[in-house]
Amino acid sequence: MATVGEQLVQVLRQAGVTRVYGVVGDSLNPFVDAIRRTPEIKWIHVRNEEAGAFAAAAEAEVTGRLAVCAGSCGPGNTHLIQGLYDAHRSGVPVLAIASHIPTEQIGTAFFQETHPERLFVECSHYCELVSQASQMPRLARIAIQHAVGRSGVAVLAVPGDVLHRPTEHPTGESAPVKGRGTLVPADDQVRELAERLNSARSVALFCGAGVQGAHDLVMALAGTLLSPVGHSLRGKEWIQYGNPYDVGMSGLLGYGACYDATQEADLLLLLGTDFPYNAFLPQKRTVQVDHDLSRLGRRTPLELAVHGDVGATIRAVLPLLKQKSDRAFLDAMLRRHTRALEHVVDAYARDIDRHVPVHPEYAASVLDEVATDDAIFTVDTGMCNVWAARYITPNGRRRVIGSFLHGTMANALPHAIGAKLAYPDRQVISMSGDGGLGMLLGELLTVALHRLPVKIVTFNNSSLGMVKLEMLVTGLPDFETDHAGVDYAAIARAAGLHAVRIEQPSDVRAGLREAFDHPGPALVDLVTDPNALSLPPHVTISQMTGFALAATKVVLNGGVGRMLEMARSNLRNVPAALGR
Numbered sequence: 001m002a003t004v005g006e007q008l009v010q011v012l013r014q015a016g017v018t019r020v021y022g023v024v025g026d027s028l029n030p031f032v033d034a035i036r037r038t039p040e041i042k043w044i045h046v047r048n049e050e051a052g053a054f055a056a057a058a059e060a061e062v063t064g065r066l067a068v069c070a071g072s073c074g075p076g077n078t079h080l081i082q083g084l085y086d087a088h089r090s091g092v093p094v095l096a097i098a099s100h101i102p103t104e105q106i107g108t109a110f111f112q113e114t115h116p117e118r119l120f121v122e123c124s125h126y127c128e129l130v131s132q133a134s135q136m137p138r139l140a141r142i143a144i145q146h147a148v149g150r151s152g153v154a155v156l157a158v159p160g161d162v163l164h165r166p167t168e169h170p171t172g173e174s175a176p177v178k179g180r181g182t183l184v185p186a187d188d189q190v191r192e193l194a195e196r197l198n199s200a201r202s203v204a205l206f207c208g209a210g211v212q213g214a215h216d217l218v219m220a221l222a223g224t225l226l227s228p229v230g231h232s233l234r235g236k237e238w239i240q241y242g243n244p245y246d247v248g249m250s251g252l253l254g255y256g257a258c259y260d261a262t263q264e265a266d267l268l269l270l271l272g273t274d275f276p277y278n279a280f281l282p283q284k285r286t287v288q289v290d291h292d293l294s295r296l297g298r299r300t301p302l303e304l305a306v307h308g309d310v311g312a313t314i315r316a317v318l319p320l321l322k323q324k325s326d327r328a329f330l331d332a333m334l335r336r337h338t339r340a341l342e343h344v345v346d347a348y349a350r351d352i353d354r355h356v357p358v359h360p361e362y363a364a365s366v367l368d369e370v371a372t373d374d375a376i377f378t379v380d381t382g383m384c385n386v387w388a389a390r391y392i393t394p395n396g397r398r399r400v401i402g403s404f405l406h407g408t409m410a411n412a413l414p415h416a417i418g419a420k421l422a423y424p425d426r427q428v429i430s431m432s433g434d435g436g437l438g439m440l441l442g443e444l445l446t447v448a449l450h451r452l453p454v455k456i457v458t459f460n461n462s463s464l465g466m467v468k469l470e471m472l473v474t475g476l477p478d479f480e481t482d483h484a485g486v487d488y489a490a491i492a493r494a495a496g497l498h499a500v501r502i503e504q505p506s507d508v509r510a511g512l513r514e515a516f517d518h519p520g521p522a523l524v525d526l527v528t529d530p531n532a533l534s535l536p537p538h539v540t541i542s543q544m545t546g547f548a549l550a551a552t553k554v555v556l557n558g559g560v561g562r563m564l565e566m567a568r569s570n571l572r573n574v575p576a577a578l579g580r
């Protein structure tokens with residue numbers, strides 16, 4: 001007779017799962033052993049369960065399908081948390097199998113005891129304890145339905161002894177949910193939306209990840225309303241390409257005229273975005289469209305909330321809209337956008353091909369050229385977010401994924417592992433910070449073990465650069481951010497990867513090509529300038545004061561040389577009005 005562990009694996013197989021990421025161990029072993037005997041599902045050994053959860057999150061994000069990770073009781077479970085938070089915040093379908101201590105020991109402060117059914121509540125839509133065989137296979141199917149149907153994490157906590165028990169019910173078959181239906185907004189909301197859009201003199205669109213699949217419709221809307229179109233970091237990959245209305249990105253990593261367009265328009269239309277920084281939104285004259293009711297109005301008061309998918313809403317409203325004829329607002333914003341780009345991006349990319357240490361902007365712009373048209377970039381939290389946002393050109397086929405909502409470090413390498421397993425024929429590039437790489441360094445061994453030809457491009461600035469910037473703009477001298485250099489190429493070689501170390505800008509292109517042409521896993525150790533900090537385009541006066549204050553403090557502490565370099569670096573990136 002089959003065991004509960006075998007039954008669980010059969011249900012996963014029926015749901016189309018082909019791999020499970022994790023680390024084996026005690027209470028999890030009956031499940032792992034069932035996988036060993038199931039040729040359709042591979043066990044992907046990672047070095048840290050956190051990485052397993054990240055890898056599953058990336059697999060789910062790039063495929064749109066359920067992905068699975070697992071951790072053994074106690075510490076194996078707690079390691080999963082970071083990656084599961086990331087998956088859940090990103091709204092991707094991940095099921096975690098969290099094995100648990102023996103049933104009879106629960107509540108006795110037993111060795112490795114935690115309470116997984118409590119532990120994962122905050123980072124899941126569904127988190128239940130399977131305490132007897134008779135609950136299966138039903139709970140497994142319900143968990144999968146929550147992950148897929150509600151786009152997020154589901155956790156099944158199963159004690160090892162329950163996994164080992166004989167089944168009480170046949171496994172049977174039940175068609176799993178495959179994805180969401182289309183949410184069409186109510187007629188009255190569509191009519192009111194049309195009235196507001198028709199009567200506004202100027203409308204700006206601001207797009208988030210919810211515009212996925214609606215590029216052409218958003219362009220048609222912008223063409224009818226003559227609207228500038230800005231985006232969040234998560235919206236960028238879906239909307240910035242082929243977009244004649246593009247005014248760039250808002251937020252702390254923003255650039256271009258997006259902020260101005262959203263502030264100065266008569267009406268701001270938020271499309272599929274849960275952009276978290278309310279300070280960057282005008283807090284008035286705003287209409288929001290989202291398929292998730294709970295997001296409507298949570299960042300800004302709304303004149304109208306429209307509950308619907310972005311595509312379905314635009315399709316419904318377009319026939320009710322009058323073609324606008326006054327391009328003045330759109331053109332003013334497009335001009336301002338171009339000017340802003342000249343100052344912010346081009347100023348950085350010019351004359352930096354001779355700068356030593358290598359300017360990260362230069363490296364990122366070369367990376368953009370060298371990468372394939374359908375590459376998947378995974379991006380570490382930190383300055384890599386800035387370089388990806390500003391220099392990686394989306395085209396509708398490339399993907400750029402990161403921990404854009406949970407904002408955790410060390411996501412890029414394990415994300416790359418999941419993305420590469422899901423798409424072995426696509427180039428997968430991990431844009432890693434040296435801090436991020438160091439945090440889950442063991443995953444180099446995972447890459448080597450599975451001979452996964454991911455390309456790890458490490459922006460090695462020997463600094464927690466993003467935090468250094470935060471300290472400076474908030475008026476603190478940087479502290480505990482910089483550390484002695486590490487030769488990541490040597491470490492990668494020792495781990496069995498092909499590695500290239502680049503210290504000269506003239507070697508960037510050839511070094512990247514060498515790594516990308518290499519048939520196996522490869523790491524590029526790019527030694528970059530720690531002082532190449534990027535200031536957001538809407539630096540407030542208080543932040544500028546803070547910057548000056550920090551400068552003064554560092555000068556007083558004797559760091560004048562470094563501060564001068566940094567100020568010079570930064571000035572090139574400060575908008576003209578502030579830079580003067």
Ligand SMILES: Cc1ncc(C[n+]2csc(CCOP(=O)(O)OP(=O)(O)O)c2C)c(N)n1
Nearest residue numbers: 382383408409433434435436463464465466
């Ligand atoms: C797990 C975790 N710890 C701390 C932070 C705070 N934090 C955000 S970015 C960052 C520095 C990242 O450094 P690195 O990976 O070297 O990238 P850089 O910014 O230098 O390019 C830190 C410490 C975080 N986001 N996540």
